[in-house]
Structure formats: structure tokens, C-alpha cells
Amino acid sequence: MNTTGGTTFQGRRPDIRRRLIITMIAFGIPTVAAIVAAPLVGSTTIDLRRVLDRSVPISENVDAQIFFIARLPRTLAGALVGASLAAAGVVFQGLLRNPLATPFTLGISSGAALGAMLAITFDWTIGFAGLSAVPIASFAGSVGAVAIVYALSVARQRGLSTSVLLLAGVTLNAFFSALILFVQYFADFAETFRTLRWLMGDLDVSSFQPIVAALPLALGAFGLFATLPRALNLLSLGPDSAGTRGIDVTRAQRTAFFSASLATGAAVSVGGPIGFIGIIVPHLVRLLVGSDHRLVLPASALFGAAFLVACDTLARTVISPVELPVGVITALLGGPFFLWLLVRR
Amino acid sequence: MSIRSLCLCVAALTLFFARSSPSASSSQPVNHPKRIISLIPAVTEMVYAIGAGPQLVGVGSFDTYPSEVASLPRVGGLLDPDVERILALKPDLVIVYGTQNDLRLQLERAGINQFSYKHGSLAGVMETIRALGIRLGRAEGADRVATDLENRLSAIRGKVSGRVRPKTLLVFGRDALALRGIFASGGIGFIHDMLTTAGGDNVFTDVTRESVQATTELILQRAPEAIIEMRQSVKADEIAAERAVWSTLSSLPAVRTARIYILTDSSLPVPGPRVAQATESIAKTLHPEAFR
Numbered sequence: 001m002n003t004t005g006g007t008t009f010q011g012r013r014p015d016i017r018r019r020l021i022i023t024m025i026a027f028g029i030p031t032v033a034a035i036v037a038a039p040l041v042g043s044t045t046i047d048l049r050r051v052l053d054r055s056v057p058i059s060e061n062v063d064a065q066i067f068f069i070a071r072l073p074r075t076l077a078g079a080l081v082g083a084s085l086a087a088a089g090v091v092f093q094g095l096l097r098n099p100l101a102t103p104f105t106l107g108i109s110s111g112a113a114l115g116a117m118l119a120i121t122f123d124w125t126i127g128f129a130g131l132s133a134v135p136i137a138s139f140a141g142s143v144g145a146v147a148i149v150y151a152l153s154v155a156r157q158r159g160l161s162t163s164v165l166l167l168a169g170v171t172l173n174a175f176f177s178a179l180i181l182f183v184q185y186f187a188d189f190a191e192t193f194r195t196l197r198w199l200m201g202d203l204d205v206s207s208f209q210p211i212v213a214a215l216p217l218a219l220g221a222f223g224l225f226a227t228l229p230r231a232l233n234l235l236s237l238g239p240d241s242a243g244t245r246g247i248d249v250t251r252a253q254r255t256a257f258f259s260a261s262l263a264t265g266a267a268v269s270v271g272g273p274i275g276f277i278g279i280i281v282p283h284l285v286r287l288l289v290g291s292d293h294r295l296v297l298p299a300s301a302l303f304g305a306a307f308l309v310a311c312d313t314l315a316r317t318v319i320s321p322v323e324l325p326v327g328v329i330t331a332l333l334g335g336p337f338f339l340w341l342l343v344r345r
Numbered sequence: 346m347s348i349r350s351l352c353l354c355v356a357a358l359t360l361f362f363a364r365s366s367p368s369a370s371s372s373q374p375v376n377h378p379k380r381i382i383s384l385i386p387a388v389t390e391m392v393y394a395i396g397a398g399p400q401l402v403g404v405g406s407f408d409t410y411p412s413e414v415a416s417l418p419r420v421g422g423l424l425d426p427d428v429e430r431i432l433a434l435k436p437d438l439v440i441v442y443g444t445q446n447d448l449r450l451q452l453e454r455a456g457i458n459q460f461s462y463k464h465g466s467l468a469g470v471m472e473t474i475r476a477l478g479i480r481l482g483r484a485e486g487a488d489r490v491a492t493d494l495e496n497r498l499s500a501i502r503g504k505v506s507g508r509v510r511p512k513t514l515l516v517f518g519r520d521a522l523a524l525r526g527i528f529a530s531g532g533i534g535f536i537h538d539m540l541t542t543a544g545g546d547n548v549f550t551d552v553t554r555e556s557v558q559a560t561t562e563l564i565l566q567r568a569p570e571a572i573i574e575m576r577q578s579v580k581a582d583e584i585a586a587e588r589a590v591w592s593t594l595s596s597l598p599a600v601r602t603a604r605i606y607i608l609t610d611s612s613l614p615v616p617g618p619r620v621a622q623a624t625e626s627i628a629k630t631l632h633p634e635a636f637r
Contacts, residue, residue, distance in 0.1 A: 042562055043560075043562060043563060043566070044562060044566040058595065058596075059595035059596055059601065060596060061596065062565055062566070062568065062596045065565050065594065065595070065596045066562050066565045066566065069561060069565070069593060069594065070560065070561035070562035070565055071562065074561075119520075119521075120520070120526070123521050123578040123579075124521065125521045125522060125583060131523075132520050132521055132522045132523030132525065133520070133521055133522070134520050134521075134523070134525065134526070185425075188407065190517055190518045190528065190614070191518070193518070193528065193556070194518050194520075194526050194528065197526065197528075197558065198526065202525070202526070204525065204560045204561055204562075205525065206523075206524040206525060206561040206593065207524070207593055316560065316562070321551075321552065321563055321566075322552060322554070322557055322558065322563075323558070323560060
């Protein structure tokens with residue numbers, strides 16, 4: 001999941017490799033700590049010795065089942081979703097040159113939400129590879145939204161227009177929200193309740209299959225992210241000056257758009273549209289390491305994983321035995337932070 | 346997600362999970378109503394059960410039972426009552442849900458009587474039937490229906506008494522073919538009461554809410570001995586596959602003894618005059634030997 005940021009050695013910044021290593025260690029330690037610690041706590045107390053006791057068959061070992069079926073997949077799902085959303089946030093902010101952009105700005109989440117709503121309301125039973133209809137439909141919805149936004153942004157001109165991208169995305173968000181209301185009209189109350197709950201985000205995946213299914217998509221996206229930091233640094237000066245410094249602006253923008261969309265779509269299919277991760281994490285990281293994308297991008301992925309795993313641990317323990325939706329926790333932390341960011345300068 | 350859709354959802358939830366007992370509205374009945382509109386499926390069923398069906402001139406958009414409702418005009422649902430159509434049908438009584446405040450205000454302004462209702466406990470169903478009977482001038486018929494229900498429920502109680510009460514997880518919503526988005530009955534409300542009457546102990550008795558989002562960890566920890574799912578949309582040929590998804594949680598007694606049941610009966614989640622039938626189907630599921 002880690003990317004090595006900009007691997008190109010640049011003469012003017014001979015210390016970037018060293019800084020990258022220090023950053024990765026500094027952000028990696030809390031991430032690993034969060035992932036190791038999270039499965040140890042929960043609404044019930046489990047005995048770790050019993051969890052690892054091989055003499056008891058797994059079908060009789062409740063502690064082991066709680067650890068391996070309930071908590072571990074959930075923690076890993078949190079790490080995957082957190083890393084994907086945070087990194088996608090960095091890329092979208094760089095691409096759109098807008099500090100308030102999030103992975104959901106361009107309509108991906110509402111496309112995904114529309115897919116999930118349809119699957120829940122009409123109780124679709126399609127499914128393969130251990131995946132149920134809801135994650136499949138939500139991923140299909142995000143792909144549809146991405147395709148529409150991209151088609152619009154290249155329709156009227158050569159290259160990619162980020163302003164059309166932004167406007168089309170925001171408009172599509174509104175349009176999909178209207179379609180969601182339309183679908184909701186046909187839902188009964190139990191279905192409405194479940195769709196609303198889906199929108200608040202839920203990492204209780206109860207098996208490794210959803211993670212295994214999303215992992216290739218996320219890894220593909222991260223592979224593309226690894227090629228982006230230098231281009232994103234130059235794009236922050238504006239597309240024209242970036243072009244004069246020897247990068248293929250349109251190609252970089254296209255890579256950024258599709259990779260960040262892929263990461264977002266994969267993340268939402270696993271955990272629902274968990275808000276604010278994609279904006280809080282990148283900004284906190286920038287406060288700590290500066291604005292060089294070679295550091296911000298990998299550090300955000302690591303910190304995003306740790307942050308969401310921590311939020312989810314809070315969500316499932318704070319009012320146990322029942323739990324708070326993880327999206328509520330991230331929103332409670334993220335909303336005020338977002339406002340602070342807005343008035344800071 | 347737009348604020349508006351969230352508001353709508355929240356309103357829907359409030360309606361579904363509101364817990365308070367039924368109450369007749371304060372308006373003074375002068376004559377017994379002859380043109381009734383019912384927006385609430387459970388109460389529509391009650392109106393038919395006490396013999397006032399012929400007086401209905403309109404029903405809500407979610408009404409499906411009894412089959413007579415098919416021929417009646419639809420006047421919207423809980424969230425979208427069509428006031429214009431309601432007024433055009435010239436009703437002298439409109440049965441509304443307790444939280445439909447806008448509609449209630451409009452009816453008041455138009456001088457139309459109303460009977461307001463909210464979901465509550467199992468005993469609340471019989472209370473509502475009796476209150477409705479008084480309101481519709483059919484107190485005797487309503488009392489017969491309510492007493493009959495009470496007798497049938499206590500007969501069920503009698504049949505299952507003394508038998509081992511399985512710790513039961515009662516699911517009323519779940520994603521198809523996955524252990525995600527599981528909503529189960531909490532320790533209050535008519536569904537919980539039905540389970541208790543039918544000889545099961547709710548695994549979430551201690552949670553004082555009508556619904557619980559049951560996470561994998563919570564289900565593993567509560568270790569239900571039986572799992573009953575009320576899922577009307579599951580088709581007969583999908584039941585085996587839907588039961589099989591639980592096998593992941595192999596430490597659950599319910600999984601080990603294969604006591605996982607998917608009930609598709611449409612009467613199950615309706616707090617109306619079919620509650621005895623619904624309770625009986627839960628009781629037969631948990632205690633088949635008691636009904637031989």
C-alpha cells in the first residue's frame with residue numbers, strides 16, 4: 001500500500017530520499033500500532049490466549065471467531081478505506097487546485113450511493129466471488145459517475161478541463177441525489193433505514209472477501225499514485241507553467257483523475273461513503289510535512305489508514321453494545337475541522 | 346447526500362420506530378363516520394377486521410391487505426399524503442399516523458375528523474382495535490376481534506410454556522447474500538413482544554430500542570440458539586442460499602444446530618389483526634413439536 005512517492009532524484013532537493021524515509025517511519029509506526037491494537041478492543045472482552053489456542057476447533061472458539069471474523073477484517077477494511085480516501089483526497093485537491101476538494105466532490109460517492117440504494121431497495125441478488133449486490137452495485141455506480149464526468153470534461157475542448165470537471169461533478173452530485181430520492185420513494189421503511197445507514201458508512205464486512213475484491217483496484221490506484229507526485233507539484237503552479245516545465249499536463253491530469261476515482265470507488269464499495277477522511281487527513285499531513293506531494297501522498301495514505309481505524313474503534317466501543325456509525329464519528333471530527341480550515345487564512 | 350433526502354429518511358425512521366401507544370384524537374365524534382380514509386396499512390387491516398371495510402373510500406399507497414384494498418383510490422403514504430385527493434374524496438374520518446403533523450393541521454383546518462395512531466407494543470394492537478371500534482361505532486365487533494386475538498395469543502403462550510426458550514436473534518433486514526446491514530429486533534416493540542409470546546428469548550432483550558444494528562461481533566458474542574429472519578422479498582428458491590451465508594459464523598449454536606429460519610409471510614411485520622397469525626408462525630418455527 002505504501003508508495004515511494006517521487007522516486008526521481010532531483011538535484012535541487014538532495015535530501016528528499018532521506019526526508020521520505022523519515023516521514024514514512026514517522027507515519028508508519030502509528031499506522032502499524034493502530035492496526036495491531038484495534039482488533040484487541042471491542043464491545044466484548046476476548047482472551048488473546050484463547051484466540052490463538054489451536055487445540056480448540058475454530059467452530060467452538062468464540063473468541064477466535066470474534067477476532068478473525070469480526071475484528072480483523074474490519075480493521076483491515078478500515079485501513080484500506082482510510083488509506084484510499086485520504087490519498088484520493090490529496091490527488092483531487094492537487095488536480096482541481098482546490099484545497100476543499102474531497103474524493104466525493106466529483107459525484108463518485110453519489111453514483112455509488114445510487115447503485116447501493118437500487119441494490120437495497122429492489123433486493124438485488126446478483127453477486128459473485130463472495131460479494132453481494134450492494135458493493136458491486138455501488139462500484140458500478142461510481143464507475144458510471146466517473147465516466148459521465150470525464151466525458152463531459154473532454155467534450156468541448158482538447159485536453160481535460162478541470163473547471164468543467166468540477167462543475168460537472170457538483171451538478172452530477174445534485175442530480176444523483178435527486179435520483180436517490182426518486183428510488184427512495186419506492187422503498188419501505190426498513191429499506192429506507194438500511195439505505196440511510198449505508199450512507200453513514202459501515203466497516204463491519206464480516207469476511208475478508210470484500211477486502212480481497214477491492215484490494216486489486218486499490219493497489220492499481222496506488223501504483224498510479226506513485227507516478228503522480230512530481231506532476232502534482234508542478235500542477236499546483238497552474239497547468240500552463242506545468243506544461244512549460246516538461247510534463248504532459250493532460251496525461252497527468254487524466255492519470256490523477258482515474259486513479260483517484262478508482263481508489264474512491266473501491267473504498268466506497270467496501271465501507272460506504274465515509275466522509276471527511278479525504279479532507280482532514282491531507283490537510284493535517286500538510287501541516288506536518290509541508291506541501292511536497294512526494295511526502296504528502298504516502299504520508300496521507302498511512303495516516304488515513306491509522307485515522308479511520310482509530311475512528312472505527314471509537315465507533316464500535318463508545319456506546320457498546322450498540323455502535324455509532326463510523327461516518328458520524330468522522331463527521332463530528334471533520335465538520336469543525338473543515339470550518340476551521342475555511343477561516344484559517 | 347443532500348440535506349433534504351436525509352431529512353426525509355430521518356422522518357421515515359421516526360415514523361417507523363416511533364414508540365408510543367395508540368391514542369384516539371380528541372375531536373368529538375358526532376355521528377359514526379361513513380366515509381373513512383386510512384393511510385396506515387395496519388389500521389386499514391383493523392378497519393376491515395371489525396367490519397367497517399365498506400366505509401373505506403381511500404387507502405394509503407403501501408396497503409396490500411386484504412385484497413379489497415386493490416379497488417380503492419390511493420391517497421399517498423406516510424411521507425407524501427395527497428391532501429388534495431383526500432379532500433376530494435370527502436371523508437368524514439381520516440386515519441393518520443401520529444407524526445403526520447402537517448396533514449393533521451390541514452385536516453383540522455378543513456374540519457375533518459381524524460384518528461391518530463402510532464406503532465407500539467403488542468398489547469397496543471388490541472388497544473388500538475378497541476379504540477377504533479368505539480370511534481367507528483363498532484365497539485362490540487372490535488371487542489370481539491381484540492378478545493379473539495388475546496385468546497389466540499394466550500393459547501400460543503400456553504402451548505409454548507414450560508418448553509426450553511431458545512435465545513433468538515430476530516432479523517428484519519439484511520443485505521441479500523451477505524452478513525451486512527443486519528437489523529434485528531431490540532428489547533421493545535411489538536416484534537419483540539411477538540417473539541417473547543412465541544416462546545423465544547430475544548438476544549437483545551437488554552437493548553431498549555426497537556431496532557439494533559447487529560454487528561458480526563455482537564452476534565458472535567450473543568450466541569443465538571435460533572435465528573429467525575423476516576424477509577418478505579426472499580423467493581422460495583433463494584432461501585437455501587440465504588440460510589447458507591450464516592455458516593461463516595460457525596461458533597453460533599444456531600448455525601451448529603441448523604436452526605436458521607427465513608420467514609416470508611407478509612403478515613409478519615404488520616401490527617394489525619394478523620398479529621396472532623404472525624406470532625403463531627414464529628411459535629411454530631421455534632417449537633414445531635408444540636403444534637403437532
